[in-house]
Amino acid sequence: MKQNVSKEWFAIRTKPQQEQVAKLHYERQGYVVYLSMMRTIVRHARRTEEKLKPFFSGYLFLHLAPDERNWVAISSTRGALGPICFGDSYVSVPDWIIADPQAKEDASGAVPLADLQKKGLLPGTAVAVQLDDDTLAQGLFYSFSGQENVVVLLSFLNRQVKATLPLDRVQRQ
Template identity: 35%
Template sequence: MSDKQWFAIRVKPRQESLAAANLERQGFEVYLPMINTRISHAGKVSWQPRPFFAGYLFVHLSIDEQRWTTIRSTVGVLAPVAFGTFYPPLSDQVIALLQARHDENGLIAVSSTPESPFRAGEKVRMLDGAMKGLEGVFIEMRGQDRALILLDWMKKSMRVVADTAVLASGRR
């Protein structure tokens, strides 16, 4: 049984890979879950690996490895997630569940389920509500009637959980 625990580390915007490399260089065990994400740039669409949790990564530390000042001063890192002086560990099962979803490329696989009205990566459109008319990409089901979608809004991508009743396939 390992005496190590997983801890969440906040990193600077778009510097997850840099922070992970610098922490690994210092001998820390790092986990940066990645997902294949649809990217639109200059009218071209491509799929690229991006962090599953933008702005965060995880380190596996024993009590003697909890050198918070060293971690905090690492290039790309903002700070460990903490509540005052308490650094809450994550359950090993949470990390194991994420790692169990890796595909052959080491990316977290998100796939449609049989009850899903959409396929992963399918273009969808919001039919109602505050985001009516916006288009995005279906990622996965979140419960029986909720869907996680990646919306492109004001030149930014944002993850939104929406009721499947207000979504339609983007195919016209």
């Protein structure tokens, strides 16, 4: 009688910029592959375009049952360098590492980074702003300014002053 053995995710290193090649060849071999993508903006010669790039650059993930773990075949697949291991031990990746980005993917299969960062920030939301290592200021979220900056209303000398800051300095309260 066969046991119902659960599959586990394993991280596979790929050759530089060969994630799609490795994914294609693993799928041809019948493996379940996950390659999380994100949308990035590329600027070159006065042109701006949006491209999809791997979320985990240089890695993809295989969902493997114990009888599918042919590490020699996995390591010799075109575009791949091999699974992540410590000595002779191949370490699985927790399911949530895969499930979290998968759940956030849009219709094109990309994880919308800007939406993840902006989550919960609406005009008028109270925020804490890190001004320097020791100083926190209270303010109100006003708007986004590009992909990585926000405009915040800070109270200064009994007035509301607009300040444009990096998104990583602002936390919702």
